[in-house]
Amino acid sequence: MRRERQPASSGKSSSSGKTPRSGAAALPRWRLWLRRAVRWGLALAFVGAVALAVAVGLAVQRMPSFEALKKSPAGQTVRIHAADGTVFFSLGPNYGRWLTLREVPQVMQDAMVAVEDRRFRYHPGLDPVGMTRAAVFAVRTHGTGRRMQGASTITQQLARNIFLSNSYTWTRKGREMVLALALEWKFSKDELLELYLNKVYFGGGSYGVDAASRRFFGHSATQMSLSEAAVIAGLVKAPSRYSPTADAQAALGRAGVVLETMVDAGFITRSQAAGAEPANVQLAQETGQNSARYFTDWALPQLDMLIDEGNEPLDVYTTIDLGMQRAATAAIQANAPGGVQGALVALDRDGAVRAMVGGTDYVTSNYNRATQAVRQPGSAWKLFVYMAALEAGYKVDDQVVDEPVTINGWSPRNSSGRFAGPMSLRTAFAYSVNTVAAKLGDEIGFSSVANMARRLGITTPINTHPSMVLGSAEVRVIDMTAAFAAVARGGVSVQPYGITRVTTADGRLLYQRPAERGQVLVDHWVAAGITDLLQTAVNTGTGKAAQIGRPVAGKTGTTSSNKDGWFLGFSSGITTGVWMGRDDAKPVGGLQGGRAPARAFADFMRVAVAKRPIEPFDTEVKLPEWQLEEDGEAYFGAPEEDGALVDENGMPIELPALGPPPEEGAAAPPPPPADGPVLNQQWIEEQTGRRPPADPGAAPRAVPQLKAPPAAAPKIIVPLPKTPARPPNGEGDRTG
Template sequence: MEFRKAGWRTRLKRAALAADSWLDASLWGAARRAGELYERLRSQTDRLTVTGGKRLAAEFASEGLNIGIVGALFVLMLALPAFRIGNEEALKSQVLAVTFLDRYGNPIGHRGARHDDSLKLEEMPDHLLKAVLATEDRRFYDHFGIDVIGTFRALSVNARASGVVQGGSSLTQQLAKNLFLTNERSLDRKIKEAFLALWLEYRLSKNEILKLYLDRAYMGGGTFGVAAAAEYYFGKSVKDVSLAEAAMLAGLFKAPTKYAPHVNLPAARARAIDVLNAMVDAGFMTAGQVDSAKRNPATPVDRKRDSSPDYYLDWAFDQVKELAEEGKLGPDRVLTVKTPHDGAIQQRADEVVEQVLRQHGPAYRVKQAATVVMDPDGAVRAIVGGRDYGASQFNRATASQRQPGSSFKPYVYAAALSAGLYRPNTIVTDRPVCIGNWCPNNYGRSYAGSMPLYVALAKSINTIPVQMSIAIGRAAGETHEARAALLGRKKIIATARAMGLTTPLTDTVSLPIGAAEVTVIDQAAGYGVFANGGKRAKPYAAIDILNSQGELIYNHGRDEPEPQQVLSTQVVQDMNFMLSKVPTEGTGRRAALDGIVGAGKSGTTNGYKDAWYVGYTGNLVQAVWFGNDDSAETANLTGGSLPAQTFKEIMQFAHQGLELKPIPGVSADPKAATVAKAGAGTPDPLGGGAAGAGRMPRQSFEVLSSVGSLFKSVEPSRSATRPIQVGIRDIAGGETRLR
């Protein structure tokens, strides 16, 4: 046994020594071979060693490669957002071709493609193409999408002029903006525009880009593309336009509203002369060839009385596209849509918004406004999406999301009343209240003590909605104050959603006093619930839709479900009673209508960035917003000043000739007439102008208008209106800001 045990150990030691020897030999051999390889590599690289100027060049090349790689990665990072935007669908013509009619059956505009109107580039006059290229992009066929030479030239001219005199964007860049981007002036947009221009140049030929540009550019008067513009301004096909007419059309690309001949013919002709001179400077024509066009300028068709509700049409077209995508319109894509649009209210709204901004915008440092007027059931009568559609097609009434301030409070009150916690005469106390370290303040940073609930709403007390959110949560069984407020806010959000707010409502402690963001059209829809007795008032633009054969394929009343009852009758009556006090006793005194019972709520946000007035009668609902696109602070603009005054001017006009309907739960003013006071002006046979003596109610005319084309030739007369008188400041009366 001892011998066997000793032999086993010996063999193990020998095996271990052998393994160690093999490992040592392998490592030594690998090290020796690595050293030999290193020596060979060093010998080879020594042959490549350079000195002096060659070494300096090599160093620069090496650093350049490193910088190039980093730069390429950076450029790729900048390009990704643009490449996500660019898509093939945007290059295709719209499928739908829609003709829109107003509530009386009169055509008000078109949207979408008209396939039978499309022209090949070769069919367009040569002098039109030269006029466009001479003014917009002379080097169009020479650059790769970005005109580097033109850009540096524009920068140099602008620097010498200390302002923007020339634009540096190529025609391809302008097309990229028209197809994919907005008119926002920002570095981000310019970067996206540049990369999208490169994508377009890669994807399309030069002639295809030029054709798309000529077809898609806005040309003023609600027209898009040179073909539609030639028909609108000159009453002829674009194939037949003269050199003078082509120059006037080419001049529209720079500023379609400013140079539209039906708006400012002298400016349009002056711009056309600039275009003709540019054609000579570019070498496209000689001075003798353009001399006749200068001496005989183009004379457009008289369109001074025409107006196109472009913001309304854009929104209505989106509504029709949604119906088509839902399969409600069948396979036909050539449609005629009768809308609830009221041309008289639209014109008055446009005039009031522009007049108020022109007269008082500089003093208040406010540049934009938007408004929506609708029936209590959601039928939209008018939309103002901004003060100048030609300058910006962005619809601030339907797409812009802004904080509502105190105009959000009715949703909070409605939720609290629905929970059975309050009535209009319930005594509430304006006192300090905090959720965590957040404590809301009133406008004057003071507290008013005890008061009835309707007074708190009329005076827009900030602490009461916050107390309501806590009370709603506690009524659901939550005792912890912060968690009760959270639960209460969830119920408030649910109520606001049921009433028509569609934007994301961020749940923050300040939500009850208007910190979430909403749209103007949603605000009108939400308040429409109060006006119609508690039913959801979803905004709509299509009453009837006919296909290309004239067959009725859609009727709103027939094909849409009955509106849902979202608030009880009692809650609606209580809310209407309280909101009717705002224009008579609260922050909305400037919105009080003469001889008409109204209700509503003003709203102002922190820094006076947004100012609102949303109100209604038994007949109509209107939401008004004033502010700046960049959210810049205004000069103490409150909802009780310009928005309230704008509301009154538009609604007073809109009710002329209407048979007044009561607001549910609010007794009519015994002094109010059955028909609203008639304003100065002449009778309007279409029910849209000023109400004169003997004028028929608008509803009666709508019935008569159904007989057909007998009334088509009757043109609304322009009503004389009294000038708007708006105070510069109105912060008395308890207007409350969001804190």
């Protein structure tokens, strides 16, 4: 039987077919997955790289130019300078002057690079070493609640400051990295460092090294020392925590860390670090004042009328004198009674506002009572009454009669409740006699008084009712002060102003106040005549508390029931107006113009004119020696304090002994014996040189007598009159 052989190839074929399959099965599964992961990883990396390149490329195309990035972002910076050039207040972010990299001292550049990004010159915008360190820190502190350690390069910080916010999100971080790469692609390292040094935030509203240097050291960053550079560089990490004005010790400690970092990075030697001594750095004196905000709130809105609108940083140079401002604030706070507000405006001879206080505390109330509030001026309004009378032909020595008077049913009364009879215009003004002011207004016309007030700068409504002569019309402190300043200027108008010059941050002039000569409002002799009366009121009348040891002219004012107290006056080229009262216009016991307001005026003026030469007035007052003696405190005391009876200006009132009325036709009783020199108006005028001595043999004139006991103030002694009728509205009758 024939046997059929199987092809040998079939067995071989079967055997060889199993061999590769057996080898594949022997390959570990993890290698297969590793190969796949590598392949997918490379693919994803390639796609990511392409996407990143596209994103960076798009960012580069959309990124502004270097010159565009140099411009300040939205939010205008306005720096307010005092009269001496000192910056005492800033609005908005402060960017200082843009400094090129060559202008920034090398120590400042090195300090910033050392402490913020020492590999800045070598990485492409992202620092792998720093990112790795941050990742390790994040793993170690996971779950502890601690914030991830910063790994941002200078370029990343720049991208965040210019284009992004400070929120801690992965999305923001990714955009920050893309923008950092784009910045590195488009700009050189020097350009990036220049941008960073001029835009990084250092606290206190200051952006950039120049703004920070001016803020903390008072000079430009171009003059920065190693010690100052260490302080500034240390602020970036935590501007509020390490601010030298907030915590000097923390700032010094941080500056020491910066110096050590600079040594470690090789920027400075150990000996240079030891010689830096940050503790000896001189910090700029804090010049900001709470009350100065009243001035800036008044002055800055005027910018809209002075310059065209824009967003560029501005430097506004003003008239305010910081020393005077401090003195004004102290004078108001020290003299305003409890629960009473106060306001003060001080003008230089051309209208420059040197000090402005609108209340006792700006934080408590930012309502500016110096420029916004309207209050009755009381007898301070008599300035316009007497000026109108002088212009109409009256002389300061003309005789008038203090007697009961009724005008259109209105019968004014004097603060003392009495009438003194014949007296000079000077005496009537010095002792603020209401009846004489009413008679003058009636004779020259109330419209003439209103016209005089309007001429001298009163902007509020003025009525022509008879009671207006006693200050029933409401006025602003700044307007009344400007009116008195016009008198001090010899009858030439004074327009209060606060801004002298406006420039851009790089010094380009936008506005310069032109020189103004003013307009002649009244003849010089009228201004000289009222100045004569005003200085008499301070030397012998209701304003004695305003004396400061040099010629002063001024006038008190007190309204009905002591709702308002005023003193306005001038000396050595400074005119100051002071008002005190409650915002709700309630009466205040003892608030008379000759007391707290006059004392506040004196406290301020002693400081304001201390460095100015003494300027005599056209008419100099020379008082007898007994009138130059210092008054006791009882002179200004209230009845509840020492029992002395005073009027609303703080002036003493002497009540003569009363006996039975004389029979009709009987001779008048002889005057009481004097316990000191008894002076009449003619004697005063003779002694002060206002009139030649009278014939010794001539009989004395019947005029009101001024009695002056030794070491006491002069007092008007008059008989008690009949009680006059009060005004129908009760306003304007308590003036002084």
